[in-house]
Amino acid sequence: MKQWQEYHLLSRIRSFFWAIPALIWQILLLYIPLVFVLMRSFVDKESHFTLSYYVELFDATHFIILLRSLALAATTAIICLIIAYPVAYFLSMYMSRFKNVLLFFLIIPFWTSLLVQLYAWFSILDKHGFLNIILQKLGIISQPYHVLNTPFAVYLVSIYCYIPFMIMPIYSILEKLDMRLREASLDLGATRWETFRRVTVPLSMPGIKTGFFLVFIPAFGEFVIPILLGGGKQLYVGSLITHYFLVSRSSGLGAAFTWLSSVILIIATVIMHWLFVRVVTPRKTRRAMYEPTK
Amino acid sequence: MRSIRLENVTKSYDGDIVIENLSLTIPSGKFFALLGPSGSGKTSLLRLIAGFETADSGSIFLGHEEITHMPIHKRNINTVFQNYALFPHMDVFDNVAYGLTIRRVPQDIIEQKVIKILKAVHLEKQIYKSIHQLSGGQQQRVALARAIITEPDVLLLDEPLAALDLKLREKMLIELIELQDTLKTTFVYVTHDQFEALTVADYMAIMNHDGVIEQIGTPKEIYEFPTSSFVAQFVGSTNIFSGAIKDGAFEIQDLGLLQIVMPDKSWAVQGAQALMSVRPEKIEISKSKLEGFSNELQAKVEAIVYHGRSTQYNVRLSNGMLLQVFEQNEEHFPYEVIDYDDMVYLYWQKENVVMLER
Amino acid sequence: MNQQNKTCSYIFPCLVAAFYMFLYVPIIILIISSFNASAYSYEWRGFSLTWYHQLWESVEVWEALRNSCIVATASVVLSLVLGLMFVVFAAGTWLDHLLLTFYGSLAAPEIVLAVGLLSFFTFFSVPLGLTTLIAGHTLIGLGYVVPLLHSRFHELSYVLTEASLDLGADYRTTFFRVILPLLSPALMASALLTFILSFDDFIISFFCTGGTTQTLPLYFFSVIRSGASPIINALSSVFLLVSSIVVLLFSSLKIRNMDFF
Secondary structure, eight states: OHHHHHTOSSOHHHHHHHHHHHHHHHIIIIIHHHHHHHHHTTBOTTSOBOOHHHHHHOSHHHHHHHHHHHHHHHHHHHHHHHHHHHHHHHHHHSOTTTHHHHHHHHHHHHTSOHHHHHHHHHHHHSTTSHHHHHHHHTTSOSSOOOOTTSHHHHHHHHHHHHHHHHHHHHHHHHHHSOHHHHHHHHHTTOOHHHHIIIIIHHHHHHHHHHHHHHHHHHHHTOOHHHHHHSTTTSOOHHHHHHIIIIISOOHHHHHHHHHHHHHHHHHHHHHHHHHHHHHHSOHHHHHHHHSOOO | OOOEEEEEEEEEETTEEEEEEEEEEEOTTSEEEEEOOTTSSHHHHHHHHHTSSOOSEEEEEETTEEOTTOOGGGSSEEEEOTTOOOOTTSBHHHHHHHHHHHTTOOHHHHHHHHHHHHHHTTOGGGTTSBGGGSOHHHHHHHHHHHHHTTOOSEEEEESTTTTSOHHHHHHHHHHHHHHHHHHOOEEEEEESOHHHHHHHOSEEEEEOTTSOEEEEEOHHHHHHSOSSHHHHHHSSOOEEEEEEEETTEEEETTTEEEEOOOOSSTTOOTTOEEEEEEOGGGOEEESSOOSSOSEEEEEEEEEEEEOSSEEEEEEEETTSOEEEEEEEOOOSSOSSOOOTTOEEEEEEOGGGEEEEEO | OHHHHHHHHHHHHHHHHHHHHHHHHHHHHHHHHHTBSSSSTTSOOOBOOHHHHHHHHOHHHHHHHHHHHHHHHHHHHHHHHHHHHHHHHHTTSGGGGGGGGGGHHHHSOHHHHHHHHHHHHHHTTOOOSHHHHHHHHHHHHHHHHHHHHHHHHHHSOHHHHHHHHHTTOOHHHHIIIIIHHHHHHHHHHHHHHHHHHHHHOOHHHHHHSTTTSOOHHHHHHHHHHTTOOTHHHHHHHHHHHHHHHHHHHHHTTOOOTTTTO
């Protein structure tokens, strides 16, 4: 829309001016603070440059915490994908009559606060909660089983809370998929499974990628679920950061750890992304991508 | 009603020159058509007149007023867009009334005018419908009504009938002619379809691939007397012979001498290389010999295409050239039936060809 | 083929049904518990609205609700205004390329944003409270509003703008009569989205509120932490109701669902 700016009702300078506040907001409250945090991680209490915080972080405990969060994020994302894809597929391909109703019920938990969703499981997983009652009544266990405050609870509720994030992008892209491509594949002799594998899945890859990272990245920094459902005994990245900043008030250490985990997250994301490309793009296309054009 | 005049207008996009030093006068009150192939720059020219683009150099005049740098909304020129550009959030009435509404015309006058104009385009029954409920042809007419209600000096039409089917297009063309006749507004109609241009125009210009106007004239002038081979081939179909002028006639290699009327042009001298354009409908095709024609050739029928009102014969001459011949299907049961691989005679009068410079 | 059809038509619906059950069983149990006369969810003592009464009487809850609404509304207004200004005025200039900066808040885990905001505010000794919360939530809101409005704005055929100008309307009139009405579904959608995101938000609120102000999610958290009281069963039901209303509003906007992905 080149002409819009050319023809603007205000002169060039003034129009510039109106677009700026939003940018300032972003930069001021997002990017500059991140720089602050970075700087804080290198400055000790006497305002001297130091690497002590980072040194302090290079021990086994921190390493384990990082791994634990990565494991949580990756597992959650993968399991969410496994569950979400069929549901999204089903919703987009069939059920045109009830689609709106089903979508409606899908979005509600999505837009309900994390805490409500979390609490719903809280009372179920509790020692006196629903799950235990059912299991006892069914005779599977004799005594109340400690489900709360276990990693199992953390994983279960993570998956529960993040599934809608995985379904939405996949559904969105499957819905827009041109039916005629599938028809063409079937027409040319492919079975339904082959069509799925060779046509539908590759075409829905952007949605899968989006969904995956939409789950992976936030899940990595998740702390509410571990704190409330994990009993706080096992620390995750999020809960440790919270601890550093809000409990022990060691903001320097917290800043260092925040940046360290962010870097780890970025590296993990890049690796995952690379893996995605490797897995999805067939060898021939990949070769064509890297070969110089003749 | 004012005329449009362009003087030495140049326009380029991202370094690509689309129109160079173009000068053109569009007379006022007439239906003017600008015909050219896709990508020739005719839409750019229209947009320059409307104001959506600014010329790199040159001037544009509306009557005596220079509008080269005048903003779009100040020019008293309205456009009918190719895809109609109707406002989806307004109904038919509001769309049509838009130009008047923003000029703060009193509501009762607006109503009067809208109803009047919708009657003129035969849409009075759809007045409060949402535009999504209308067919393509109806949307087209809303766009038209919207553009003419403010009585602009010039109405620009950018391939407005491109999205309609054939029958509807033919109908709309007639309606447009009648409309222009009634309103006497200058219409500038841009199209790549020569049938449309020839039908509606009082006056037309042909633009070639490079954005240069090759010829301006009435449709008949352009069709019957093209001044370049591009025009001859773009407007209608034609057969082009390549040869040289020799002793007052036209010599074609391996074919012989054909009788022509020597053109009154400086280049038409003995030995000059030239082109001869013979329209397919000017050629008489017959299995038997006929008398009274200036030129006769023999050929073999290679293809026959039935077009309903006419039949097209593709015939091969002795020198290897392929010619097109149109015969009007005057009779249900013609006396002579021409079939594939028949040897036929081709005849035309020397006055019915156009000589062009090579 | 037929064999596959059969399995498809039986297995699939079962899987999806199971999924929806998984999704809603906790929620339904929660709602039912809120009507349980007993304070403990494992015994049913009859239908009762006591917890809703307590909720209604609770001063804390009302204050938290008030704060949540204030923050959410303010964030919506700010995000929409700032976002719209950016989209409209940056269009066609080099500023438009800076659209990418608005994706930053979506790309990072919320805790990183929260940490940044906290450090920023403490550094400048800004008292933590409603204002800082609004600032933070607006940041989040912009991350959704700007991309959404931007794509919708540029999707809007510029031919419509041209048509309006061509017919004699100047740019100001064109903006208010043509562009804004056509953008309104997107505006409404981003408004609803920002509202619910702010209303539900926990992480940034947790970090930026300094313990003095409480929003509903924070109240929730503190009650769960301190041993859970049945009152939050009732509160959860209310939350769910609010979400349902917002979703209904959203779907009535007739935008293609989930297009902001």
